[in-house]
Amino acid sequence: MIAVNKPPRDSFKQRHHVAAFSVLEHFAQGLVHHARDHGGVLTEEQILKAVDSLRDQENLFDGAWSVLESDMESIKAREKAAVRHDPFGRLLVSRFEYLLEGGEAGDLEHGALSRSILQPFFKVIRMMVGMDMLQEIDGEIHAIIEAHADEDDELRDPTEYWDHLAKEPAVALRINLVFARMALHFKNYEHRKKWLMQLVNDNLPSGADNWTFTETHCILMLHALFRDVRETLSVPEHSAELVAKLGSENVATLRTVVKAIENDYAVLKKEG
Incomplete structure (x- = not known):
C-alpha cells in the first residue's frame, strides 16, 4: 500500500494533493492485484485494461470529488465577495470600489468598471497570490x-464597519501584503498588463453587460489596487518593513512596478 504523508496543516493545495493521491493509491492497488494474478508481470495491454476498468468505478473518485467540490463552492463564494458578509473579499474590493459603476465613477459610458469584473478579479488574485495565503489571511x-x-457590538456586523475594519493596523498590514505579492507579478509590466486585460475579458460572466476591460480601465485599476503599496514604499521605515517581509530584491521590483504604473497613470491623466 502506498503511504500518504498527512500534511501538517489543512490547506487548499495539500487537501487536493491527498485527495488526488488517494485515487492513485486505489489504482496502484488494482495494478498490484493484476500483477499478482499474472506472475508479477504486467504488460502494456493489461495496464490499459486496468485503466479502462476504473472508468466505471465512479465511487472511486467520490472522495477526491467531494474535496474539490467543497473548495469550488468556497471559490464561488469568494468570486461573489461583494456581498457584505465576506470581510476579506470586501476589503480587497474596497481598494478599487470607487471605480465601479454606480459609485463615484458614474456609469459604464463614462468609464466606470462593470461590476461583472469581480469574478475575474478574484480569479487573478487566486492565481497571483495563491489560495493558501488567501485562506490564511482570511482566517x-x-x-x-x-x-x-463584543457580542452586542453593532460593529460586529461587517455591513456597518468597513472603514473601521480597514483602518485596523493588523488588517491593513495583511491586505497590503496581498497586493504587494500581486504587484510582484507585474515585473514585466507591459506583458503582464496585456495578460491581465486578456484574462479579465476572457472570464467575464456569461450574460454580463456588453462591456470590455480596456487598457484605460486596467491602468486605473492597478493604480488603485497598489495605492497602499506605493505609499508604503514612500516611507523609509515602512519600506524597511517590506524588505524584512519580502526581501530587498522584491522591494526593488515593487518600486519598478509602481513607477511603471505611475507613468501610465500620468499619461492617462494628461490625455484625459
Missing part, C-alpha cells in the same frame, strides 16, 4: 474581527 482577519467586537 486572521476573522480572528481580528472576533477579538475587536
Whole structure:
C-alpha cells in the first residue's frame, strides 16, 4: 500500500494533493492485484485494461470529488465577495470600489468598471497570490474581527464597519501584503498588463453587460489596487518593513512596478 504523508496543516493545495493521491493509491492497488494474478508481470495491454476498468468505478473518485467540490463552492463564494458578509473579499474590493459603476465613477459610458469584473478579479488574485495565503489571511482577519467586537457590538456586523475594519493596523498590514505579492507579478509590466486585460475579458460572466476591460480601465485599476503599496514604499521605515517581509530584491521590483504604473497613470491623466 502506498503511504500518504498527512500534511501538517489543512490547506487548499495539500487537501487536493491527498485527495488526488488517494485515487492513485486505489489504482496502484488494482495494478498490484493484476500483477499478482499474472506472475508479477504486467504488460502494456493489461495496464490499459486496468485503466479502462476504473472508468466505471465512479465511487472511486467520490472522495477526491467531494474535496474539490467543497473548495469550488468556497471559490464561488469568494468570486461573489461583494456581498457584505465576506470581510476579506470586501476589503480587497474596497481598494478599487470607487471605480465601479454606480459609485463615484458614474456609469459604464463614462468609464466606470462593470461590476461583472469581480469574478475575474478574484480569479487573478487566486492565481497571483495563491489560495493558501488567501485562506490564511482570511482566517486572521476573522480572528481580528472576533477579538475587536463584543457580542452586542453593532460593529460586529461587517455591513456597518468597513472603514473601521480597514483602518485596523493588523488588517491593513495583511491586505497590503496581498497586493504587494500581486504587484510582484507585474515585473514585466507591459506583458503582464496585456495578460491581465486578456484574462479579465476572457472570464467575464456569461450574460454580463456588453462591456470590455480596456487598457484605460486596467491602468486605473492597478493604480488603485497598489495605492497602499506605493505609499508604503514612500516611507523609509515602512519600506524597511517590506524588505524584512519580502526581501530587498522584491522591494526593488515593487518600486519598478509602481513607477511603471505611475507613468501610465500620468499619461492617462494628461490625455484625459
